[in-house]
Amino acid sequence: MKEIFQEFGTAIIAIITSILVIGILFGVCISSKQGILEIAGIPLNKTEINYSSYSDFDSVITWHKRTKPEAAYITSKGRFFESENVDFLERYYAKDMEGVIYPMDDVIIKKMFPDIMFGKVLDIRRADGTSIISSYSKTDGVIYFPSAGIYEVYFQIRDKENLTSIWKIPIAADERRGQ
Structure with missing residues (x-):
């Protein structure tokens, strides 16, 4: 066992650290908020943007129809x-x-x-x-x-x-x- 830790010790530590970081980022649950982003209050809501409402959209259409x-x-x-x-x-x-x-x-x-x-x-x-x-x-x-x-x-x-x-x-x- 000692030989395994000497040979693969850094790889094993890196894997365990990665698993812990992923668990902390997405698994932490505080007051019904799960994950670091929700706890910090960063909104994850996606908003739809209507690009046809921009003022230069008509000029783009005109340019393509020239x-x-x-x-x-x-x-x-x-x-x-x-x-x-x-x-x-x-x-x-x-x-x-x-x-x-x-x-x-x-x-x-x-x-x-x-x-x-x-x-x-x-x-x-x-x-x-x-x-x-x-x-x-x-x-x-x-x-x-x-x-x-x-x-x-x-x-x-x-x-x-x-x-x-x-x-x-x-x-x-x-x-x-x-x-």
Whole structure:
């Protein structure tokens, strides 16, 4: 027995001390109050908090319902024709969640609003899915449509709130007549 206490004495003392501390904390009963916390008068009652009653909750809801940035084609700028170099991006715009409109060439080529609106042309495809992105100049926004037909332009737009959206906008390149 003496050898057991010499070998495991500290472990046994630690276990006995732990049991006594737990017993004191939760087992002591004085005047129908059980446990040190009740005896000391610390309330253990949980209260439910209604977080929807805070004044900024409406702004949180508005922030989550905000609209993603949009890209669109300006029809009043005219049509595209095959076999000619055309200023491509000046015929598009980007719109942020507040409804402010930015010309697409200012957003992508000139990068005039880097902290407010950012965009890029991801791809330009024919109706059959063939990409013609190589006909598009990333430096000046000019495109050369090799043939008449329907094309799809893929824009990626990101606004100041870091919301990103991808837009697929169909456009038509017409034949040149009377040449």
